[in-house]
Amino acid sequence: xxxxxxxxxxxxxxxxxxxxxxxALAGCASKMESGYGVGIQAxxxxxLRQLQQKADAPxxxxxxxxxxxRMQSQGLFYASLAHIDAYEKQYGSTPxxxxxxxxxxxxxxxxxxxxxxYMKLMDTPLAAxxxxxxxxxxxxxxxxxxxxxxxxxxxxxxxTDALTLSDLAYxxxxxxxxxxxxxxxxxxxxxxxxxxxxxSNVALFLLVDGQSAAAQGLIAQQKFSPEVQQAIRTDAxxxxxxxxxxxxxxxxxxxxxxxxxxxxxxxxxHQTVESLLNAxxxxxxxxxxxxxxxxxxxxxxVAR
Numbered sequence: 001x002x003x004x005x006x007x008x009x010x011x012x013x014x015x016x017x018x019x020x021x022x023x024a025l026a027g028c029a030s031k032m033e034s035g036y037g038v039g040i041q042a043x044x045x046x047x048l049r050q051l052q053q054k055a056d057a058p059x060x061x062x063x064x065x066x067x068x069x070r071m072q073s074q075g076l077f078y079a080s081l082a083h084i085d086a087y088e089k090q091y092g093s094t095p096x097x098x099x100x101x102x103x104x105x106x107x108x109x110x111x112x113x114x115x116x117x118y119m120k121l122m123d124t125p126l127a128a129x130x131x132x133x134x135x136x137x138x139x140x141x142x143x144x145x146x147x148x149x150x151x152x153x154x155x156x157x158x159x160t161d162a163l164t165l166s167d168l169a170y171x172x173x174x175x176x177x178x179x180x181x182x183x184x185x186x187x188x189x190x191x192x193x194x195x196x197x198x199x200s201n202v203a204l205f206l207l208v209d210g211q212s213a214a215a216q217g218l219i220a221q222q223k224f225s226p227e228v229q230q231a232i233r234t235d236a237x238x239x240x241x242x243x244x245x246x247x248x249x250x251x252x253x254x255x256x257x258x259x260x261x262x263x264x265x266x267x268x269x270h271q272t273v274e275s276l277l278n279a280x281x282x283x284x285x286x287x288x289x290x291x292x293x294x295x296x297x298x299x300x301x302v303a304r
Contacts, residue, residue: 095124128158162192176242
C-alpha cells in the first residue's frame, strides 16, 4: 500500500492534539521541538520550501513579516530566526520583529535571550505581548506566582485576548487559587469558543472545582485523546496539592494573627496599665491636692 502525502499532516495533527491540555504555559510547539529526527526535520524543510514557493516574493516589509509569521505557525522557529536577522538587516528592527524573535527564542529553549527581547516591548504598543511572553517563560520555569502577575498585567493591557486570560487562569490554578481562576477562564471560553486549549483548561477547572460530571461531559464532548485526558488528571493532582497547601498556609496565618492579638506580654501589660494611670495623673493630683489642703484650712480655722 502506497503512503499518501496526507500522512505527515495526520501525524502532525495527532502530535498537536496530544499537546492541547498542556496549556499555554508549556506550549505545544516547544514539545514538538524536542522531537528532532531525520523524518521530522525533512518534513519541516519540505514545508518551508513549499511555503516559500506559494508565497509571493517578500519584496515589502509587510509581506516578509507575514512570511516569517507563517513559518512560526508551521513550527519553523529556527528558520524564522534566520529570516528575522535578514529582515532587520534590510528594513531595521521594529516591535513586530522583536516579538517574533522573542517568541522564536522561547520556542527554541533560549529563555534568557527571549526574556531580554520581551522586555524591549514594554514601552511599545506590543507591551501586552511582552508581559504575556514573560509569563510564559515564568510558567515554563515553574514560577507560577510571577506568571500570574505577568498575565494579569497583560490582560489588563489587552482585556479581550482570550489566550492571555486562559494563561492567567491556568497560572492561578497551579497556585491553588481555584476560585480566582474562574472568571478569567470563563471570559476566555466565551471569547474564543471552540479553542481546544482553552476548553481543556475549562475541563481542568471543572475537575478541581468538584464538578467531575461536568468535566467528564466536556471531555467526552470534545473527544480529547487519552494522552490529553491523562495530562488533565495529572494537572488536577498538582492543583489539588497546591490548593491544600495554600489553605493550610492561610489557616496558619489566621491562627498566628489571632494568637498575637490574644497574647499580651507582661512587660507590655505593665506599660499599658502604667500609661492608663499616667493619663489620669493630672486629675489624681488635683484631687490629692484638694484632700491634702483641707486639714490645713481646718486647722487654721480652729487656731483662730
